[in-house]
Amino acid sequence: MEVMCGAKVGKMVHKAKPYVLTVGLQFGMAGTYLFTMASLNHGMSRLVFIVYRNAIAALALAPFALIFERKVRPKMTWTVFIQILVLGFLEPVVDQGFTFLGMQYTSASFASAVMNAVPSVTFVLAVIFRLERIKIRELRSQAKVIGTLVTFAGALLMTLYKGPQFDLFHHSNTAHQQGGSHSTQNHSHWVAGTLFICLGCLAWSSFYILQSITVKRYPAELSLSSLICFAGALQSAVVALIADHNPRAWAIGFDYSLYGPLYTGIMSSGIAYYIQGLVMQSRGPVFVTSFNPLCMIIVTALGSLLLGEHLYLGSIIGGIIIAVGLYSVVWGKGKDYKEDMSSPATTKETETMQLPITSPNNK
Template sequence: MSKKSLAQMLKQARPFLYLVLQQFGYAGMSIISKFALNQGMSQHVLVVYRHAIAAVVTAPFAIVLERKTRPKMTSSVFAKIMLLALLEPVMDQNLYYTGMKFTTATFATAMCNVLPAFALIMAWICRLEKVNIRKLPSQAKLLGTVVTVGGAMFMTLYNGPMLNLPWTNGSTHHPESVIAANNQVSVKGALMITAGCVCWSSFIILQAITLKSYPAELSLTAWMCSMGAVQGSVVALALEWGKPAAWSINSGSMILAALYSGIFRSGFAYYIQGLVMKEKGPVFVSAFNPVGLVIVAILSSFILSEIMYLGRVIGAIIITVGLYMVLWGKSKDQRGSESSEKVLASSLATTEETMIEMNETVKIPNQELVVTIMEPKEDQDSNQLDEPNIT
């Protein structure tokens, strides 16, 4: 294999690798944050700390690396940034963390797998995604989205027989048994997480729109995290009023949750998401979200000793099949658009060449026509001048 073909292969695989790494970051954040919340950390304060850390980390890179390419900030772009900060850092994460307090890390991640369906609908409404129900790629995207969400719901609602894994044999405590004992709390947590997913889907679509007028991923990430920290502080002060102890960090897990989620979940993830979104679109980005559920289920089994059930394994397989269908449909759409652009470019080039040839062909007869018209005129003038001499 030549170096050129290897480089081309790596370039094509880069968006997939980026998003898989992003999902590993999400999975780690869910487990670490759940551990910190169980120790009494305020979810509203965690939102503020993580985005303040993300802003401090990403701002220097944005200032240095994008100083020559950063577009001018306008009032329209700034308004979009403020709305982005409200949708994801403030609304989505406060709802998500609050819902996670009433559930488990696996359950919270599973509920977020409605994101691809929401994102596909919103992208289609905003004309960021083409859906033609008569074409096979669009059918694959729609069916794959349904299968992916169905697999996530199956993984959430159906347990099946327990799998006796070596690393969970000694565990008798299972957080989901507490949830099952209190249905009302479980429904409350599920509704909060679902509402957060709607905000998250809106954030992804608006980020794709904003990048068209402000194509600076690092700078946009730094702005979103900064404004998210400011807006989140207002929300945290209002909800934790009179509770100064809520702002204190009493354990290493709380520090780790703020640092990890700030650097990887906000700073790194927003930037990677913007890079891939410019090339592949918002639906492609959201389609990888169910991968996080599989990662969380596996890691939770090791780290938190959550019991693994057969239903989770079957759900993970269904999610993988649905994700493959979505990615196949997206790849066919992208190839179709690239071939259409090539056909259009070649037709324009052919038309231009034809016009040039026609102009050259038309110029020659015109010159001959001028000569033939002028010659009789000269003969006529000469005849008129010669007539007096003959007489």
């Protein structure tokens, strides 16, 4: 009886694991937007921030990769090496670079909301690269397609319509941000900022797709994440040295110039890559990105409370539309997963793809 109960509990934990990891990831990612915005508001260079963030992530992950994956790390091939370089360019250089620039022109809450379009873009790319199947006569496929279109519509609404301004919480920065010159500059750069964030969104979706392909060829998530961060740090350092010639931009102290890169490096460029790779092995890239609305809600509340950011009607309506569309995508993905797990071959394949470090025999 105890054996049966233990097996049942183990099965429930196994089913809940992807959801728990992905939801926890969204809370961590919410802090990323806030720490990044705070660092940029305190005058830190956007390009230098990216370099430090990824360098810290690589240093934080490397010891764990060396210890836990020393026996299971596959040999590096030229194909995987090139893919790691491309991954380092897509996420640290392009995505972070343009997203942070767009965030400076808009706000952290707006950037997190627009980034909810990532699942839709990821879904389209996954279909193009045949990582996602579509059977238009099946209800679950219709749900994924409709959800993708609805999500895109919500993101488009947020881009084209700003609407009246709201303040969820009174903050000392709010009165200052209502100044005429700041408001005029914010309004004039709003569209440009949105386009920069959308470009970062496309790069992030491409990163998810390529990461899901690379992790199958190099199934050592910690090592892969560390290498991606290292490659991204080197490439972003080249960009920073070319674009910013001020040596003082590289100075850090015990303030947001240290706290921001430290948190985002360990959490978003380190732990996040590892969790994404782990969950993608069994659920795919679309599932991982489908929980982004939770991050938007957290960032919106904390951004207004801690940073005094404004919220606009267009962002609220667009965010709600995006959340509805993503729920439809998640529902369709859930039906896909149930069908996949009903196949003995798929179940066996999923079990063999689990990380070796989760096994008590690997010491």
